[in-house]
Amino acid sequence: MFTVLQSLKELRMAGEIVEPWDDNIHQTYKQENVIGKGAYGVVYTVTHLPTGRKFAMKKMEMRVSEEGVPQSVIREISSLAVLGKKNHENINTLHESLCSVSNNGTTLAIYMVMDKCDWDLYTFLRDIPRDMPDMQCRVIAMQIFRGVDFLHANNIVHRDLKPQNVLINKDQTVKIADFGLSRTYSSQASFTTTVVTLWYRSPELLLQTSYNSAVDIWAIGCMLSEIYNRRPLFSGQTEAQQLVATFTKLGLPSPQEWPRGAVIERATYPEHPRLPDNLLFGRMPQEGADLAKWCLDYIPERRCSAAHALLTRFFHGVTHRPAPTPLREVN
Amino acid sequence: MSRSRIPADWIFEEDAIKNSPSRKAGMNERDELKLKREAIDIMKKIGAEFGWKLNGATGAACVYFHRFYMLHSIQEFPCPTTSLSCLFLAGKSEETPKKCKDIAQNALKNFSHIFRVNLNQLMDDVMSMERVLLQTIKFDFTIDLPYRYIIMYANDFKSKRAFDAAMVSDIVCCAWPLVNDSFFTHLCLAWEPQIIAVSLFWLAIKLRQHEEINETKWWEEHVAELCSDKMETICHEVLDYYTLMNGGNNGGAAASG
Numbered sequence: 001m002f003t004v005l006q007s008l009k010e011l012r013m014a015g016e017i018v019e020p021w022d023d024n025i026h027q028t029y030k031q032e033n034v035i036g037k038g039a040y041g042v043v044y045t046v047t048h049l050p051t052g053r054k055f056a057m058k059k060m061e062m063r064v065s066e067e068g069v070p071q072s073v074i075r076e077i078s079s080l081a082v083l084g085k086k087n088h089e090n091i092n093t094l095h096e097s098l099c100s101v102s103n104n105g106t107t108l109a110i111y112m113v114m115d116k117c118d119w120d121l122y123t124f125l126r127d128i129p130r131d132m133p134d135m136q137c138r139v140i141a142m143q144i145f146r147g148v149d150f151l152h153a154n155n156i157v158h159r160d161l162k163p164q165n166v167l168i169n170k171d172q173t174v175k176i177a178d179f180g181l182s183r184t185y186s187s188q189a190s191f192t193t194t195v196v197t198l199w200y201r202s203p204e205l206l207l208q209t210s211y212n213s214a215v216d217i218w219a220i221g222c223m224l225s226e227i228y229n230r231r232p233l234f235s236g237q238t239e240a241q242q243l244v245a246t247f248t249k250l251g252l253p254s255p256q257e258w259p260r261g262a263v264i265e266r267a268t269y270p271e272h273p274r275l276p277d278n279l280l281f282g283r284m285p286q287e288g289a290d291l292a293k294w295c296l297d298y299i300p301e302r303r304c305s306a307a308h309a310l311l312t313r314f315f316h317g318v319t320h321r322p323a324p325t326p327l328r329e330v331n
Numbered sequence: 332m333s334r335s336r337i338p339a340d341w342i343f344e345e346d347a348i349k350n351s352p353s354r355k356a357g358m359n360e361r362d363e364l365k366l367k368r369e370a371i372d373i374m375k376k377i378g379a380e381f382g383w384k385l386n387g388a389t390g391a392a393c394v395y396f397h398r399f400y401m402l403h404s405i406q407e408f409p410c411p412t413t414s415l416s417c418l419f420l421a422g423k424s425e426e427t428p429k430k431c432k433d434i435a436q437n438a439l440k441n442f443s444h445i446f447r448v449n450l451n452q453l454m455d456d457v458m459s460m461e462r463v464l465l466q467t468i469k470f471d472f473t474i475d476l477p478y479r480y481i482i483m484y485a486n487d488f489k490s491k492r493a494f495d496a497a498m499v500s501d502i503v504c505c506a507w508p509l510v511n512d513s514f515f516t517h518l519c520l521a522w523e524p525q526i527i528a529v530s531l532f533w534l535a536i537k538l539r540q541h542e543e544i545n546e547t548k549w550w551e552e553h554v555a556e557l558c559s560d561k562m563e564t565i566c567h568e569v570l571d572y573y574t575l576m577n578g579g580n581n582g583g584a585a586a587s588g
Contacts, residue, residue: 067431071423078424078472085339097470101462172517233440 023253025098025111029057043258045116055095056116064101077110080179083154090147092117092167092177094261117167117175121223124168125230134285136172137227138318141288142310143174144220147308151179152213159211161219162200172320198242199232203253204300206239206246207262214300217309229282249275250296257298287314341471343520363405368515370396370410373445374418375457375514377437381429383422385511386478391419393514394474395464401520402467410447411438411545415453416460421464424472431457475512480528484553491550506535509569516568529554530565558563 036043041060041325048055053074062073077097084094096113121140123316132140144166149156158165159180167176202218204211225233234249236242243264247253258266283291291314294304304312353363371393378389385393395417398577399408422428435453438446446453473563485503488494509531516528536544550557555584 067428068419068458069423069465071426071428074420074470074472075426077470081470082473098460099465099470186456 003312017324025100029055029113031057046113048113055113058112058114058204060110060112061110062110063317064106067084069108073108073110077112079154079156080112083151083156086150086154087149088150090143090174090176091179093151105231114177115167115175117177118169119167119178121163121166121168121174121227125163131283132178132227135318138288138315139172139320140168140174140227141179141220141224142315142318143320144223145306145309145315147174147176148216148220149310151176152306157211157213158216158219159205160200161216161223162197163223164197166223189283198237198239199235201239201242202300203243203246203298204262207259209259209261209263212300214303215303217295217303217306218300220306220309221292224288224292224295225284228284228288231279237324245264245268247272247278250298251275253298260328285314287312290314337402337469340523341520342523343399343401345521347401348517348520349504350483351401353400356404358405366405366410367400369445369478369513370414373411373414373438374440375440377415377418377434380437380441381427383425383427386476388418388421388425388427390476390478390514391425391472391474392417394476394519395421395468395472397517397520398471399464399467403463411442412453412456412460413464415457417455419461420464420472425466425555428459434567434576459558475524476506477513477524477528477531480525481510481532482505484528484532486530486550488544488549494544502532502535502539502541506532509535509566512572513569515572518565518568520574522565525554526557526561527565529557530562531569533559533562534566534569541582 004257011053028049030049032045032047032073034042034054035045039261041058043056043058044276048052062070064070080094081097083091084312087093092115094112094114098111098113100111101107128325148158156179158176160178161176165176167177169175198206200219200222202211202215205222207213222233234242234245236245252269252272253266255266277289277293284292291304291309291312294312295309297303309315347519350358351363354360354415374392375385378385378392381388383389393416396410396414396457398408399413399417413451415438417436419429419431421581431449431454435450435457439450439453448456481503485499488499488502510528513527513531524529533545533550535544546558
């Protein structure tokens with residue numbers, strides 16, 4: 001009955017099949033200023049024209065292979081869409097994803113519409129005039145663990161947790177962002193020249209062995225210290241330097257602790273004693289230092305889970321009740 | 332391009348289904364269903380050749396297909412190519428990917444009377460259509476199907492109510508094909524998978540003559556406020572489909588005419 005696919009053919013002859021949709025994005029969202037350029041693409045603030053509500057919109061571009069849109073992209077973005085519907089308060093919710101294809105169908109652009117927050121933790125820590133009170137540090141840390149616990153419970157490993165990906169609002173609500181896309185992006189790496197921060201990477205990631213959700217716990221361990229001390233715990237510029245920075249402070253891992261299948265041998269590194277806790281964790285209270293130590297165990301299986309962390313003494317009596325945001329109720 | 336609003340859970344009002352883009356563009360209900368069923372049949376057959384399950388990639392493809400035509404008309408995008416792109420996409424989203432070429436070749440082999448283009452042309456069409464699908468369905472590719480609820484209710488019957496295992500599996504064997512055939516209807520657009528599962532399970536219990544089970548209102552712990560009238564309506568969608576099929580031919584051979 002259908003011998004010719006008329007409409008598709010016409011669209012193909014016109015060279016572009018997506019123009020109407022691109023228009024649609026711009027009819028629905030007014031693009032404002034660029035607020036960030038990350039490994040994942042450019043982030044804009046946008047206004048959702050029908051409601052006037054502000055969002056952050058992330059645009060990612062990737063090449064379309066001869067098998068169409070890559071399977072990894074479909075899997076990961078649809079799992080983010082599922083997560084978005086669950087709407088956890090410490091997760092930066094994906095409200096909508098749109099896509100368009102350009103360059104004669106060779107480039108796919110994906111637009112992800114997410115919550116817009118006031119700061120990221122990096123800017124926040126950089127710009128606050130003085131050290132945060134202990135309780136405020138704990139409230140922030142607790143929310144990071146809660147968000148990550150939710151991700152892990154949904155089988156998502158962030159893999160690139162860092163202060164730039166931890167967003168924070170004026171009411172002290174913390175939201176984890178940029179999760180779930182790391183794998184997509186490592187397979188599409190040619191698109192980005194952005195320098196990736198290595199400061200929060202665990203040794204098993206740096207040494208390119210197999211890894212699991214414990215890499216996120218390591219990253220939180222690093223951030224815990226940074227929240228109190230306002231400087232990164234381990235700061236190397238290259239993977240090699242990052243390993244050295246880590247080993248200089250925590251001591252060289254024992255042969256048992258050295259990750260199996262590591263690309264570099266343990267013998268390459270000089271022996272190093274571990275620094276005492278007060279030098280490592282600075283002004284952190286004892287319970288915080290204990291938790292950070294647990295997060296920074298060289299053996300991933302021994303690190304605490306996010307759920308466990310939330311049960312430690314560090315969080316006893318810590319609560320966060322953000323002022324009710326009217327934003328939630330819209331839509 | 333029609334631009335109706337998509338409900339967050341893709342469950343539409345009856346009115347919206349009756350006024351689908353194809354209907355608005357002038358197609359009558361019978362033709363709309365006939366063309367859609369032909370395409371669902373294509374998906375089921377090709378899916379089966381790939382060893383896919385209806386409770387898996389094939390089922391997901393069928394749901395994408397139904398959803399797509401709530402936003403676009405058949406006149407604008409003919410069903411057969413859409414069905415192939417739904418398979419292509421569902422293969423990827425359900426992690427049982429098939430090459431675009433395999434899908435196109437299979438379609439040309441089994442449905443040469445429908446696809447009258449050469450292989451390259453068809454592959455191009457499937458690829459183009461994939462993008463339209465992505466733009467329409469917007470990455471909502473994780474589909475919840477009624478099957479898992481059927482299994483859940485059956486397990487409940489066996490464990491919590493200590494019903495005879497053979498009897499329960501007899502009911503499941505009756506309910507399962509009802510769910511399979513629900514893809515030929517608009518049910519997945521109108522009702523949540525749990526409600527479809529409860530209704531068809533309820534029907535299966537009736538068909539296997541265990542009315543006394545339904546008298547216990549077993550579904551109340553799974554789905555709130557579902558009355559038997561509503562279930563009756565839902566079941567009729569599937570039963571009407573059988574009536575229609577029996578009028579001409581038998582069962583699944585419907586679309587080959």
